[in-house]
Amino acid sequence: MQHTELLYMKDFELLETDATVLAVEQSEDERHTVILNRTIFYAQGGGQPYDQGAIRKDGARFRVEEVRFVDGIIHHIGHFEHGIFAAGDTVHCTVDAERRMLNSRYHSAGHVIDKALIELGMDWVPSKGHHFPGEAYDEYHAELPGDCDKEQLMKSIEEECDKFIAQNPSTTIRFMPVEEMHNFCRHVPENLPKGKPSRLVLYGNFGMPCGGTHVMQLAAIKKITIRKIKAKGGKVKVSYEL
Known part of the structure; x- marks a missing residue:
């Protein structure tokens, strides 16, 4: 799978963007992992906590609770509050600005x-x-x-x-x-x-x-x-x- 483009590396103030879903995986703890082609969500590392926020498409909404960097790929981990995504979907990402x-x-x-x-x-x-x-x-x-x-x-x-x-x-x-x-x-x-x-x-x-x-x-x-x-x-x- 392609590496995730890290948009925050060039722009700290970009808190909303569109991205393409590459994969949706279910975890053993009933959470899901969403993988995108690019992201504004900071993954925990370098002494800094991860971002949180939401990813949306039409009636589907995913709450991003945890963000991890694994072999060049950002894992957005959390729960679907409504609906679900499929590979190829265009979604809208929003980072919790206060956090x-x-x-x-x-x-x-x-x-x-x-x-x-x-x-x-x-x-x-x-x-x-x-x-x-x-x-x-x-x-x-x-x-x-x-x-x-x-x-x-x-x-x-x-x-x-x-x-x-x-x-x-x-x-x-x-x-x-x-x-x-x-x-x-x-x-x-x-x-x-x-x-x-x-x-x-x-x-x-x-x-x-x-x-x-x-x-x-x-x-x-x-x-x-x-x-x-x-x-x-x-x-x-x-x-x-x-």
Whole structure:
């Protein structure tokens, strides 16, 4: 089966579109999986939760409850509330805009924290981002000095985040070979495929390789609060909330 075209890779604000049904499969738990030729639904990954929403055609309506990426194909998982689709049907897709915006705000906030740490002179290497509301954190390969004042560091990170958000830079998307990303990014993951374009997301001139969804203006994040900083085993975890 053909790979799914990921429309959100080029446009974060596209929340409605038409698509063609390639397959409908029933799961053991009585849910169905709908596979389309293209999608606006973000599949969980990269530290960001999946989108939810609806897919419709005439009298048929499918509630998208979960979205997964499997071998290049997006699986839209959920329940049919009315009717059913067949392969070849043209359907209309709608993403839950409120959920998408919340997830995008948290994801963008994680990268704003990356920027704040750079401004503070921290040479911490990002290792993991978990941008789930209520449990969000960034994790870095780093060590904290024994005399580190965590409360002051948390305050300083918040202040740098406030400054960057107040500048309200626009978000742009560029595709380029990994080898060129070092011109825009402090840290480029080693596992990115070489020799083909990857996506770079820029807040103004601050860039990061990323496949998630983001706010188009940083002011949409509003306020980042640093909840806790924890160091263990050569890693530092910075927990935050909005």
